[in-house]
Amino acid sequence: MATTYLQLTNELLRELNEVVLTSSTFSDAIGIQAHAKDCINRAYDDIVMAEPQWGFLATGESGATDPFYGNVYVETVAGTRWYELKTASSSVTTDYGAIDWDNFYLTTIGVSGESAPYTSQNLKFINSPDWVRYKREAENADDSDSQSYGKPTHVIRSPDTRKFGISPIPDKVYRVWFFAWDLPTALDAHGDTIVFPDIYASVLMARARYHFHQFKDSPQQAAFALQDYKEGLKKMRSNFLNPTPNYITDDRRYF
Amino acid sequence: MATQPYALACEGGLDKSSSSFELLRKPGAATLLENFEVDIAGGYRRINGYSAFGSSSAANPSAENDILGLHVYADGVIACTSTNVFFSQDGTSWLQINKASVAGGGDNHTAFTGRSAAARTSQGLAHFTTYEGASDYGEVIITDEGSGGKPFYFKMTGTGSALSSRTFFAQEITVSGTHYPKFCTIHDKHLVVAGAATAPNTIFYSNTIADSDDVTDFTGTGSGSIVLDDQVVGLKSFREDLIIFCRNSIWKLSNINNASTIVVTSITKNIGCLDGKSIQEIGGDLVFLAPDGIRTLAGTVRIGDVELGTVSKAIQPVIKFIADNIGTYTISTIVIRDKSQYRLYYGTSTTGSASRGIIGTLKTSEQGFTQFQWSETVGIDASAAATSGFNSNGVEKHYHGDYSGRVFNHDTGDNFLDSGSAASNIISKYQTPDLDYGDLGTLKTLRYAKLSITPEGTVDTNLRIRYNFDNLDSPKPADYSLSIPKPSLFGTAVFGATAAHKFGAASDPITRQVVEGSGHSNYFRIFSDNQNSPYTVNGIYIDYEPSGRQ
Numbered sequence: 001m002a003t004t005y006l007q008l009t010n011e012l013l014r015e016l017n018e019v020v021l022t023s024s025t026f027s028d029a030i031g032i033q034a035h036a037k038d039c040i041n042r043a044y045d046d047i048v049m050a051e052p053q054w055g056f057l058a059t060g061e062s063g064a065t066d067p068f069y070g071n072v073y074v075e076t077v078a079g080t081r082w083y084e085l086k087t088a089s090s091s092v093t094t095d096y097g098a099i100d101w102d103n104f105y106l107t108t109i110g111v112s113g114e115s116a117p118y119t120s121q122n123l124k125f126i127n128s129p130d131w132v133r134y135k136r137e138a139e140n141a142d143d144s145d146s147q148s149y150g151k152p153t154h155v156i157r158s159p160d161t162r163k164f165g166i167s168p169i170p171d172k173v174y175r176v177w178f179f180a181w182d183l184p185t186a187l188d189a190h191g192d193t194i195v196f197p198d199i200y201a202s203v204l205m206a207r208a209r210y211h212f213h214q215f216k217d218s219p220q221q222a223a224f225a226l227q228d229y230k231e232g233l234k235k236m237r238s239n240f241l242n243p244t245p246n247y248i249t250d251d252r253r254y255f
Numbered sequence: 256m257a258t259q260p261y262a263l264a265c266e267g268g269l270d271k272s273s274s275s276f277e278l279l280r281k282p283g284a285a286t287l288l289e290n291f292e293v294d295i296a297g298g299y300r301r302i303n304g305y306s307a308f309g310s311s312s313a314a315n316p317s318a319e320n321d322i323l324g325l326h327v328y329a330d331g332v333i334a335c336t337s338t339n340v341f342f343s344q345d346g347t348s349w350l351q352i353n354k355a356s357v358a359g360g361g362d363n364h365t366a367f368t369g370r371s372a373a374a375r376t377s378q379g380l381a382h383f384t385t386y387e388g389a390s391d392y393g394e395v396i397i398t399d400e401g402s403g404g405k406p407f408y409f410k411m412t413g414t415g416s417a418l419s420s421r422t423f424f425a426q427e428i429t430v431s432g433t434h435y436p437k438f439c440t441i442h443d444k445h446l447v448v449a450g451a452a453t454a455p456n457t458i459f460y461s462n463t464i465a466d467s468d469d470v471t472d473f474t475g476t477g478s479g480s481i482v483l484d485d486q487v488v489g490l491k492s493f494r495e496d497l498i499i500f501c502r503n504s505i506w507k508l509s510n511i512n513n514a515s516t517i518v519v520t521s522i523t524k525n526i527g528c529l530d531g532k533s534i535q536e537i538g539g540d541l542v543f544l545a546p547d548g549i550r551t552l553a554g555t556v557r558i559g560d561v562e563l564g565t566v567s568k569a570i571q572p573v574i575k576f577i578a579d580n581i582g583t584y585t586i587s588t589i590v591i592r593d594k595s596q597y598r599l600y601y602g603t604s605t606t607g608s609a610s611r612g613i614i615g616t617l618k619t620s621e622q623g624f625t626q627f628q629w630s631e632t633v634g635i636d637a638s639a640a641a642t643s644g645f646n647s648n649g650v651e652k653h654y655h656g657d658y659s660g661r662v663f664n665h666d667t668g669d670n671f672l673d674s675g676s677a678a679s680n681i682i683s684k685y686q687t688p689d690l691d692y693g694d695l696g697t698l699k700t701l702r703y704a705k706l707s708i709t710p711e712g713t714v715d716t717n718l719r720i721r722y723n724f725d726n727l728d729s730p731k732p733a734d735y736s737l738s739i740p741k742p743s744l745f746g747t748a749v750f751g752a753t754a755a756h757k758f759g760a761a762s763d764p765i766t767r768q769v770v771e772g773s774g775h776s777n778y779f780r781i782f783s784d785n786q787n788s789p790y791t792v793n794g795i796y797i798d799y800e801p802s803g804r805q
Binding site: 016017018019020028029031032033215216217218 | 698700701702726727728729730731732733771772775798802803804805
C-alpha cells in the first residue's frame, strides 16, 4: 500500500520531534503541523516539476486501448485543424502536465466506418515558425477557398500550448495518438497516497525536510537535506527515465 | 543545530500577580500551584491529605452540626458545635464540657458528666485562649461570635490517661453586665476580651492573674476596660503589647499591669483586619488578613498602610477575591510550625470539596531574604475551623472541622475524605511560567526533560507541555505519564515488604522523559490525581534545540 499523506507528515514531524497527527486531527492541523503538511506537498510538487514525464504520471497505460505507442488519442474532424489536447480540460490548470510532441501517430484504426487497409503514419512535429513560414498561408487558402484537405503529415503546437494542430487540414476522421502525462493532484486527505513507489518516499522526505529546516532557519540542516534530495532524485531519474541503452538517431531519413 | 541545556529550580511559589512577561524572568515560580506546598527544604511538595480524627471509629461531637471552633488542649482537642462544647482524646468519644453548677473545687468525672449543660446560646465561631499557669493542662477560655453567651472557662487536671481519673472545672465568666465578648486572649497575666455586640469597641481585661480565681474576675485588682474608636475584630498578645485588631484600624495596648501608665496607641488608622480568625503568630511576627492582602504586623508598623506592607503580593488576585467575598466566606487559619506554614482556608457550608485555601510558607529565598511563598489548596473543607497547638506531650497537633460535624487530623495521610468519609483523590497541579530560555524570539524544539522528583512513596504523576503561552495554533503534545518507584533506602526499607519499591534507587531520582513539540516558549505542568504518597518537585532540566527567529 502506497504511503499516505498522514504517514509522510508524521514521519517528518517525528523526525523533527514535533507532535504527530492522527487521522482525526489531520484536517485540523495547526501551526507547525500544518506547515509540515505544506512541506510534504511542496516536496511532492518539486519532484514532479523536476521531471514532468515521470512514468508514474502517465495519463494512461500505453497500448491499453489499441496496440499503438501512445496513451491518449483525439479523433479529427474533416476540415478542422486545431484540437484541444485534453478535451475535458477547461483551462491550463487542468491540462496534461506534459506531451511527447515527437511521438504523434495518425491512424484510421478504430475509426467508425473504417476498414482495412488502414491509414497509419507518424506525424512529424513542425515548429510554429516553420509552419507559419511554409504552410499556413497555403493551407488557409485551402480552408477558405478550395476546401482542399488532405491526410495530415505534421503536428503543430499552438502558442498557448493547449492545442495541437495538424497539417494538412484533415480530410476525414483520423485518430491522432500521442503520449501525455498528468499533473498530480495535491495531497489533501490523510489517506491520499503518493503516485510513485514507496521506496522513493525518502526522496520526498528529504525535500520536505529541506523546506522544514529552511522554515526553522537551520541552513546547515537544510543543506544536508538538499544534498540527500539531489542524490535521491538522481537515482529516481536513473531508475525511471534512463534504464535503457542510449542510441544516436539520424533524423535525416525523415526528410 | 546543537542542543542547549536549561535548568530551573522550583523556587518562589505561586505568582499570580506578575505579567506573563515578568514571569519569563522567574522560571522557578509557579503560575498554578494547587495542592502543592512550598517545601522549606526546597521544591514544591504535594500536600498531605487529612484523616478522620478517630480513624474508622471516628464519631462526631454533635451529629452533623457545623464545627464552630477547635482548640488543642491537654491530650486532646476541644470542639465547639451547636450550643455545646466537647473534649475528646481520640475522636471516638466526646465529653461534653459546657457544664453548669460545677463545684468550685472541681468535679470528678462522674459528677461532671452528671451536671446539666450550660448551653452556649446562639454559639457562633469560637475563639480560644489558654492560660497555661501552673495547672496540668492550663485553663481554657472560650468566646464566640454569636455574642449570645458569656465567655466560658474550662480546666482539667489529673495526669491519668483515663478521663475518669481527672478533675474538671467549668463556669461562665461574667465580664460586665450583659456584655458577651466575641474575642479573647491572655496577655501579660490578664484575660482580655472584646467585641461584644453590645460594646463592640470596648476591651475588658481581668484581674492581674495571681491565683486561680483571677482569670475569671473582671472586678478586682488590675481589671478594667478601655473604649476604642473602632470595633474590635481580634486580639492577640504579641511580646510586651496587646495588639487590638479593629475593622479599620489597629491599636497597641501597653503597660497593662500599670494603671498609671497603661496606654493604647494607634499602629494604623487606615488598615484594619478583615477577620479575626486570620490572625496568627508565625516567624516572630503577627500576620493577618487586611483588605489589601496578608500583612505582617511588623511591616505595617514600619511602613504604615502602604501596599508594600503586604506579604501576599504574589497572590493578590486570590486575596482580592477573598476580600471581595469576605461577607460570604468563613475564614479559618492554622499555623504548621514545623513547615513554617500559615494556612488560610475560606469557604461556606456549601462549598464542600470545592473549598479552597492558601498556604504561605516562610522561606528564605535565593537572594537571602525571608518571605512568604504561596500555594493553594483545593478540596480541603477546613474553613469552618482549623487549629494547631502543642498537646500536653509537647507534640504539635493539627485539626480541622467541617460543616458536617466532623473533626479531622489535618495535614496527614495521602487522601482527602468525601462527604461520606470515603477516601478521595488529591488533585494536585504545578505549572511553571512560560519559559523562553533566554530569548522569546527563537524557535525551540524540546528534546527531553529531566525531572528531579523526590518520592515519598510510589509516584504516579503526569507531565504536560504547552507552547507559546498555550496558543491555540500550537500543537499540543499528549500528556506524559511518569512513574517513579519509591527507593528502598538502606536502614529504612524492609526486605520483601516493599515490593513496589526499587532497591538501590536514589532518594532524589532524576526522571528523563523524551518530549516533543516546538515553540518560542512553553510551560510544564506536573499534575496527579490519585491517593499516592506525596512527592516533591525539585526542578526541571530541559534539553532543547534552538533554531531561527520566526
